[in-house]
Amino acid sequence: MSFEAVIGLEIHIQLNTQTKTFCSCSTSFGDKPNSHTCPVCLGLPGALPVFNEQALNKGIMAGLALKCEVAEFSIFARKNYFYPDLPKSYQISQYESPLNKGGYVLINDDEGKKRKVGITRAHLEEDAGKLIHDENPKGPSFVDFNRCGVPLLEIVTEPDIRTPDEAYRFLQAIKEMMQYTEVSECNMEKGELRVDVNISMRNFGDQGFGVKQEIKNMNSFANVKRALEYEVKRQTKILRSGQKLIQQTRLFDVSKSATVPMRMKEEAHDYRYFPDPDLVPVTLTHDQIERIQNSLPELPQNKRERLKKQYNLTDYDVEVLCSSHKLANYFEAAANGYKSPKKIANWILSELIRVLNERRIEIDDCKVTPTKLRDLFDLMDSKVISGKIAKAVFDDMVESGQSASEIVEKKGLKQVTDRAEIVKVIVETIEENEKVVRDYRDGKKKVFGFLVGKVMQKTHGKASPKLVNEILREKLES
Numbered sequence: 469m470s471f472e473a474v475i476g477l478e479i480h481i482q483l484n485t486q487t488k489t490f491c492s493c494s495t496s497f498g499d500k501p502n503s504h505t506c507p508v509c510l511g512l513p514g515a516l517p518v519f520n521e522q523a524l525n526k527g528i529m530a531g532l533a534l535k536c537e538v539a540e541f542s543i544f545a546r547k548n549y550f551y552p553d554l555p556k557s558y559q560i561s562q563y564e565s566p567l568n569k570g571g572y573v574l575i576n577d578d579e580g581k582k583r584k585v586g587i588t589r590a591h592l593e594e595d596a597g598k599l600i601h602d603e604n605p606k607g608p609s610f611v612d613f614n615r616c617g618v619p620l621l622e623i624v625t626e627p628d629i630r631t632p633d634e635a636y637r638f639l640q641a642i643k644e645m646m647q648y649t650e651v652s653e654c655n656m657e658k659g660e661l662r663v664d665v666n667i668s669m670r671n672f673g674d675q676g677f678g679v680k681q682e683i684k685n686m687n688s689f690a691n692v693k694r695a696l697e698y699e700v701k702r703q704t705k706i707l708r709s710g711q712k713l714i715q716q717t718r719l720f721d722v723s724k725s726a727t728v729p730m731r732m733k734e735e736a737h738d739y740r741y742f743p744d745p746d747l748v749p750v751t752l753t754h755d756q757i758e759r760i761q762n763s764l765p766e767l768p769q770n771k772r773e774r775l776k777k778q779y780n781l782t783d784y785d786v787e788v789l790c791s792s793h794k795l796a797n798y799f800e801a802a803a804n805g806y807k808s809p810k811k812i813a814n815w816i817l818s819e820l821i822r823v824l825n826e827r828r829i830e831i832d833d834c835k836v837t838p839t840k841l842r843d844l845f846d847l848m849d850s851k852v853i854s855g856k857i858a859k860a861v862f863d864d865m866v867e868s869g870q871s872a873s874e875i876v877e878k879k880g881l882k883q884v885t886d887r888a889e890i891v892k893v894i895v896e897t898i899e900e901n902e903k904v905v906r907d908y909r910d911g912k913k914k915v916f917g918f919l920v921g922k923v924m925q926k927t928h929g930k931a932s933p934k935l936v937n938e939i940l941r942e943k944l945e946s
């Protein structure tokens with residue numbers, strides 16, 4: 469008997485608003501603990517929440533990108549539970565009437581065919597605080613409420629995903645979409661994207677679902693994939709042996725690369741949801757939603773297809789360029805109106821990505837703007853510098869922020885295209901390498917490259933390689 473996996477994901481995305489969901493505290497990350505708190509986000513008695521319009525607009529933007537229907541009427545509910553990082557003892561979320569419902573995301577299946585993963589809902593809620601435990605297990609624990617009340621979008625998928633690789637690609641697609649629409653940076657190290665995965669197995673061809681296991685709070689796509697691969701094996705083994713699975717919440721233990729039980733279904737919370745009496749329902753007009761729809765930027769898949777056609781790029785080029793909308797925009801700004809955009813793409817994929825990785829910086833922090841990169845290409849095209857020198861100039865541009873021409877001027881890197889000057893160096897080289905020259909003339913043509921190298925060395929790499937080849941051959945043959 470063969471089994472197939474049924475996978476559904478719940479993804480929390482932190483929306484990048486300036487202030488929290490229901491108060492005016494800053495959402496700034498990494499500041500002194502409890503420096504961004506007020507009676508509202510500390511849950512003090514009598515404090516009243518006021519909903520942040522920016523969180524709403526970003527929630528709608530994300531919903532539209534996910535092809536959801538945006539509700540003209542949605543309700544905030546209280547999700548009641550006790551935990552030390554939750555001062556109100558309830559989280560404000562959306563339950564029966566979420567902001568976004570019924571969307572989908574297109575992904576490639578493992579055979580490379582397109583398929584839809586349904587989005588059940590994408591609703592707004594607030595984050596909890598953060599517990600900080602002492603290294604000593606008997607030591608104290610601390611709580612930081614800076615994150616408490618920060619807006620989240622929870623995206624819940626239909627159980628439409630079938631393999632760990634599909635789950636990985638789906639998450640990648642979600643992250644790109646949230647970054648393209650600029651509703652979140654999705655920086656996983658800062659916890660701006662967290663995933664709960666649900667997985668069950670069933671007989672291949674069955675329509676019904678098996679008993680699911682939930683793995684909570686993953687903050688790495690690679691770990692999501694590993695945890696799912698582990699679960700596929702574990703559950704298949706149990707089912708093969710004729711045993712039954714019981715519904716469980718599990719955790720992924722990175723050190724063991726295995727999932728371990730956390731709690732059973734019977735221990736599951738009963739949240740006693742009810743509409744928050746402090747907040748009015750969110751009502752939207754058709755026009756409001758349409759305005760945001762019209763401001764939706766080009767989404768990753770459309771950008772890939774357009775760039776590929778418009779600039780004659782390969783699938784690989786657009787795959788990498790469009791993995792970040794900032795990189796894609798950088799490419800377009802540099803390539804726009806340029807005669808061979810493919811050359812610019814190649815430069816970005818090799819040289820630019822190399823320096824970003826080496827320096828661990830983002831494209832925004834790179835001192836070489838698209839215009840400056842174009843200037844460098846102009847210098848190559850007009851033969852002022854060779855391609856090889858251009859790489860060195862580029863590194864200098866990254867370091868100093870100076871323009872290509874400034875650096876070429878400063879370091880005297882202009883390509884030598886003056887015939888007389890090159891002839892002079894070649895004559896010298898021939899005199900200094902009598903034996904090699906004799907070998908060449910005796911038919912050992914291989915030594916030609918050696919002589920070219922000598923000439924380039926003497927000119928510090930600045931002689932035009934084309935002219936050197938031409939003149940040297942002339943002189944040797946004569």
Ligand code: ADP
Nearest residue numbers: 474475476477625626627666667668677678680
């Ligand atoms: P719960 O009530 O336990 O939270 P939900 O019905 O809300 O469960 O579903 C939560 C997530 O689990 C969704 O992403 C959904 O697609 C997925 N899911 C539901 N049932 C299954 C199943 N049998 N196997 C795998 N995933 C499932």
Ligand code: ZN
Nearest residue numbers: 491493506509
């Ligand atoms: Zn506050």
Ligand code: MG
Nearest residue numbers: 478588624666
């Ligand atoms: Mg649920």
